Amino acid sequence: MTKGQEKLSVDEAISKLSDDDVELRKLAVNSLEGVEDEKVIEPLIMALNDENTPVRHKAAENLGNLNGELGDLAVDRLLEVADNEEGEYKRFASFALKASGSDKAIDYFSKSINDEDFGVRKVAVRSLGELKVTSKIDDIEKIMLEEEDWGVRLAAIRALGDMEVEEAITPIKKARRKEKDKDFKKAANKAIKKIEKSIKKK
Template sequence: MGKYTVEEAILKLKDDDVEIRKDAVKSLDGVTDEAAIDPLIEATTDDNAQVRFKAAQTLGNMGDLAVDKLIAKFNNASGQDKRFLTFALKETYSDKTIDALVSAVDDEDFGVRKTAIRGLGSLQARDKMDDIAKGLEDDDWGVRLSAIYALGDLATPESVALIKKARRAEKDEDFKKSCKKALKKADKLMKLGAKPTVSKAKPMKDIKALEKEDPEEAAREYEIHIKEGAKSQEPYKRAAIIYRKTNRYDDEVRVLNTAIENLSRLNPGKEEWFQKRLDKLTK
């Protein structure tokens, strides 16, 4: 549960106190109420970077519910105001965003170009390979790197050839290492012969680092791993521990039951810790 109701959070997104705005945008994480879409879109231009990022992430998590309004706003935005809208579009993982992302490949803002290109790679927009490849000639190192990773996501002989060509032409050793990583990923995906499953989950090490600063936010991030059916015990354990510490009994029980169900199927034997913990809680 967030600190505020949806209605309260929408009002507090305009508060003069940045800490209240931070709490408000966190409270809207995971909502499916259309009333929150326009206020969250406006929050992507907040003075505070944390508010902007969280608003964009929340909109992205809404997926198709928010995508049409996001595209409309995106098409009329410019400059830095467009950066977090681009990130939100990318995070929806909706094919509807492809044309908007293509239009942003030539944007004047390097942050917009970089995110748009990564988004096209994540969406497996193989028919937009030429647009992605434009990033290889960009003046910004980060945009060029995004193009390499996006081409790795496409995982086709043509995209691999472009990565190899860029690697040969580049002198920077770090860039060459990134090319090697992208090639390894593309090779693995081609051998699987299947479209990769795109995960919205942050790396576990990043979430662990977040726990001390913001345990509620960390729990929400662990929940993404859980929703995606994690095979590892870790996200279930960490979420359960946070819920125990914050006296969220119902959430702890829910996570324990989910862990038992998922792990008994995906990683048999690893559910025992959760069963023992659940038995103690429900005695």
């Protein structure tokens, strides 16, 4: 099987995920897109720790898109990795959990908004918004007001917008008043409009 071919078989792709050639690893992980088979879970979990960012990203995406019982199995393994690893490995496991949209990850994301890694905090905050965990509005408000990393604060604004509930509007306005950055204020306005639009539809 050569690099020029568009897609590898499942078994070939699994084998090539650990190849020294990064182009073959990219081909391998792309070949596993949409494959619903338990045997791809562990190789994709390992690929989350690949030295190449596109490989890690695609592996996370593939894991997050697994459905049904396979999706549950993947989430369980991802939670193990996220709880026991650090650095890029933990970040991309968190990203895969976010992509899964699984309620099983809510507890993990709830504690990870205080993780020492800003990348993990950012994913955790956005995930709580997408999962509409309204019980965490106060915690996310605190992040908007106190978090040092601008990207995490921005993620918090967007997360509250994703909640689509009226009680998220006041915290956003409070953060908007405090923040001087124009892009942040723009994101705050967009989040408020998203909430107001959602409320009107209900």
